[in-house]
Amino acid sequence: MIKLTVKREKFAQYFVEKGSASDAYTLAFDVRPGAKRQGIRADASKLLKDPNVKARIEELRERVRRRHDMKVEHLLAELDENRDLALAERQASAATQATMGKAKLGGFLIDKAQVDVTLRGMADRMRQRKQARAAEANEASEEPAE
Template structure:
């Protein structure tokens, strides 16, 4: 159904489409506030058909399917191959695989986690060999910046002259 002949009816349908209540849409369309008339107009077959058309058109515009995404990725992959962009081609291929649920990595982790609490005093008491062993045994602590790495400027020895 094309745009309604009555501009106020069209404005009413557009306002309903945008999520306004019938009362709000009625006033926005230029009518004097009247709840009964707003409800009656909302039930009008031309308004119902126009609203359905607007909703259908909107749904088609945003419809993205697995099929449409797969076609876009295949097109991108083809262009990448022609342009000798192997990295982009592989990326498009992997995108398609993910889209279809293929190639996803699933890892099952088992084991226990040991929590070790060490005080600053205990840490300071460790010698260089013990610190090196701790760092090699606990690489996660290094990544978190809890051990190893640069801890800031070294204190000056002897003071300023």
């Protein structure tokens, strides 16, 4: 295991957990609420380029991958057993459900609800950005000329 300072270790852990360098930096380094996002991004970016921090992040990601693979393998084995039992009992519907479960775990199927939520979220974010740009434009046009 690569040794880092306590704050850098926290940064690596938060980064693996959250996926955002800025958020990880804010949490690990107890950044004050009024700090500029640009400075946070710059400091977080520097940390991500540090060879020891990069190596530690990769170690943590590998652990997560191994844990995930073990869980998926176990679930796939259970679904195989359930499918075999369902076929032996002539329960075509249960066998089909087990097969569909394997397909979902493998990423071959996505529930319509998942897609709908993702698209709705994207539309909401786009609408918010458009409103923010319009508000900024209004503020700029209302400023008195000097």
